[in-house]
Amino acid sequence: MSTPTKPRRTLRRSAPALAAVAAVIAVASAAGPAQALTTQQVDPFAPDFGPNVTVVDPAMPVGDVQALLDGLAAAQTDAEMGSARQSVLFLPGAYGSAEQPLQAKVGYYTELAGLGASPDGVDITGKIEVYNRCLDGGGTTNCIALNNFWRTISNLKLEINGAGQDGCRASANFWAVSQAVSMRRLDISGANLSLMDYCTAGPQYASGGFIADSRLPFTINGSQQQWLTRNSDVAGWSNGVWNQVFSGVEGAPDDAAFPNPPYTTLDETPVSREKPYLFVDADGRYAVRVPSAHEGTRGISWADGETPGRTIPITDFYIAHPGDAIGTINSALQRGKHLLLTPGVYDVDSSIQLKRAGTVVLGMGHATLTAVGGAVPIKVADAPGIVVAGVTIDAGTVESPVLMQVGKPGAGQAAKVDPADPITLSDVYFRVGGPHVGKADTALVVNSDHVLIDHTWVWRADHGIEGFTQGVNGDTDRWNTNIGRTGVVVNGDDVTATGLFVEHFQQYNTIWNGERGTTVLYQNELPYDPPTQADWTRPDGTLGYPGYLVADGVAEHHLYGGGVYVFNQNNPSIVTENGFEAPDGAGISLEHIMTVNLSAGTISHIVNGIGDAADTTVIGLPRYLTHYPLP
Template sequence: MLALGAAAAILTTTVGAAQASPKQQVDPYDPDLGPNVTVFDPTTPQAEIQATLDELADRQIDAEMSTNRYSVLFTPGEYGSAEDPLQARVGYYTEVAGLGADPGDVDVHGAIEVYNRCLEDGGTSNCIALNNFWRTLSNLHLTVDGTGQDGCRATTNFWAVSQAVSMRRLDVTGPISLMDYCTAGPQYASGGYIADSRFDTEVLNGSQQQWLTRNSEMPSWSNGVWNQVFSGVEGAPDDSVFPEQPYTTLDTTPVSREKPYLFVDDDGRWNVRVPSAQTETRGVSWADGLTEGRTIGIEDFFIAQPGDSVREINTNLSRGKHLLLTPGVYDVADTIKVKHADTVVLGMGHATLTAVDGAVPMTVTDQPGIVVAGVTIDAGNAESPVLLQVGKPNGDHSAQADPANPITLNDVYFRVGGPHIGKTDTALEVNADHVLIDHTWVWRGDHGIEDFDLTDGFLGDDERWATNTGRTGVRINGDDVTATGLFVEHFQEFNTVWNGERGTTVLYQNELPYDPPTQADWTRPDGTLGWAGYKVADDVTEHTLHGGGVYVYNRNNTDIVTENGFEVPDAPGVRLRHVMTVNLNDGTINHVVNGVGDAVPPSTSGSPEYVVEYPAP
């Protein structure tokens, strides 16, 4: 077992100026993954596994703004039993994953859970899941067993989460709930993501406000709040009575590529499996054996740790190496440049790149098959023009693009503000054609520990508006870009701008910024009240959106008005299906899309205004 490092050992290290070291030697049977990775095998005593997981959970349950990052991995075998179930809680910045080639290679008997977080009165009240961000569960079989827990806790496996959380490649036997109904009863939860997973029991959605389930199997799904989307899911609910039941169902997923994953083969060698891109898929990728794709030996990766320089990382990428980012925070004063086709960048334990001195943390060239997965990118205190740029601006991108092998982003997250002041013009900019964005959360933080004057506006919002600056969350300039699970929040102008042709989004979730101080701060130069949460450029002729929501909570000034949640050109090839606006508490959105749909002022709080199809058939 590789032991967990102490919290003090997780240091934020500026990378940028050091000289490149000699060529890295990687032991394919025992790679050095750093101090923040724990690897269990079936010979590890159960008591030791349980104690380690409990200690990590206690450390991370309230560590929302910390620099701690962890990965907990299980080699193939069985863990826990009916006599002694293994029961774990998963805290912030923690990845729990099996190391099998197939989910069934790692069998956990017990529970792997997230409960509501209690935010007030010393952790005894205001118990919600709204801030349960940044955690991952993947690639194992879970037999749910709550034996030994109290009566309520023993009823199911709780996964009460919100943004930047994914469940992938799971095979679950037994009940699962996406809300925690034991801690003060059902409480708020706000969004998550399931992909490539199979459940043998009805999934209880409960109080989840929005959710995307993609390419999975389940017997049924119970209830929903505002916006539940299913794409290529066996057992998905019927959406014919929308909006009485807030479901949007696609029989197949138009474009998909499952996230790369680590596995240990029968000989004990470490590898990364890179699934192939697919079109019009349904169900799990592993139903008939190994997920279609290619296997890359761990020795073909440069295994980075936070002390490594950008120069060293780029040297290895230029040599044709792939990049594995071990858990930690990497302060990046220069740009990590991903240039070669089919390069894989895989982050472990929510590895985080933070911009220093206005740097662009990462660029990806217009080469097919590049995959960036499991990476969080934070803005720094000097403005960056962009945090991740995919494809060079301008120019003809069609020559490099391969529709059968798209550039892919899986579980790539962005943050502006929160643990420190952050500034960027745009978080994610996509210039290349045929790009797949498979689950992202692009967040300009509405809360944090930046030491703002809490008397300045609502909880320091006047200062936050002027200091934590982010104009646009996502800007899509390329053609034929697909997004499955696009969550974008609180940016100061258009949250998402789509300039490319033939774009497709499957679930869009947006909260407009909480903190405009005045209507003048939230009025466009042409006099339009506010910026839409989702903007398709006026000259676009083809675009499709399935299941979209724009929410308003203008807590800093309750009189703020936004004209439209969505703005799109009136063109025959531009279609929105199942879109809505909702008022969370304060402020007003006048219309859902292009002047269609009634207003959602504070008096309608919690009651969405839906448009079934735009334009109307």
């Protein structure tokens, strides 16, 4: 890398100060910067990313980087419902060595990302890991990965080195995670990658995840319930619990023996666009690379050099900080700026309006937009090439009609979009309840045609710190207070979802009204908390709501690898008639779908009255259907 023409500013934390990392994080998140000026000057060599972004460089002693990462992990490992958001960015170069590997653990709301133009630009010798989280006050009797949400690693090379760890820990790089966790643009080698932690109290279930655009070593799935690996290279794969989906993956296992093992393999990904990423060019200037969209793709985007796409200089972005007025943000967008959301929690009292074709919104460190006063936090116009990535949207205490609206309602929008440049949502997550009371009629509505949803978790919280007491684990209070009727509604045509995770909504979790829709991996768990069967019965008398509904009248729809789970802990007598519902037509294809009982409640059929019941006589035993409609 050449010497920058202007010195970079590198944010460092000295080792003596690291004991106070947790306090610093809390203060930074609570205070927030002063309201941003309407006209913002951005230094291309040293942008103001605010107090929750740390930039490290290879000149820093490994011990200092290790101490920094250890301090962040200590502060964030148990901060599931906290407000701190953190991003650690690695300037190009090498970190760690065989003699002194850099071994990091990643906690909640933390992003670790390389700033190289390619993943190999940042070379880490060591480990980047997530272990089972122990919930018993320091013991090992209740250690799980089921709640290991909201963390990100991307754009770096990892040469696994477990030197100094015990024999079990040194055996692999552990990534024991569940929803809202993404691994992108990684080049991993040196040992196995394990998606379960078999060292902390033995193997424990984990509830899902996502990898894209990565070169992987032999990967141990183990106890992961569902997983999507997209457009990657893998040296080998073992095990799987329920849904394991591979799309456009070199080295993917064959799925001919489905459901044993439960693999679903697509040779190519129907529509793909990799997530935008921040990088530093050879002169030290910051920029964002925005990959282009493609059809029928396979393998990593960087195999032959730079990922195809366009580069936007950081000076073309408005860099937002928590506390900035929404009017200021919209004014910048109207003047042609893109939007970079630095880590933190933003109170959003009116909609962020994305109207201009090609606008990019990139969140850092799980930047979170919380609806205030019933606002719709983001509205996206029917315009090609708009990309929203790395953003979490939280319902507020006053009911919002929707948390994100893509396109205007009604027909006639198709002429405004471009099939070759779809509106794209990458790692966009939604939450109703959890850290506070949340209310939203619907989380995500997609009205536009030609939209790509590339990994989302749409979650009405099944647990939290709201103080609910009535019912099993407060579920009756939760049902009556945390309002989330519908998770996702797709009205547009030619919409593709790669990695659609939707859970616990009070009526329909997903309704697909548009034509020629495609979903590659769907994961759903029905709500835990209906107090009575009457609360979980449709107006026409049908028992319960399916986890995935393709509307009557839809002529063409494709789903590859779908699961609906039931755990009605508040009232185990509750019955849901079907896990899936869809028209029975030549253009409808639901491949490799299943239902499963997690110990409470019943799903009577897999789809449209077909398939055996998932009830308490078959706890944990999936009910599979290879193809619907039946031959």
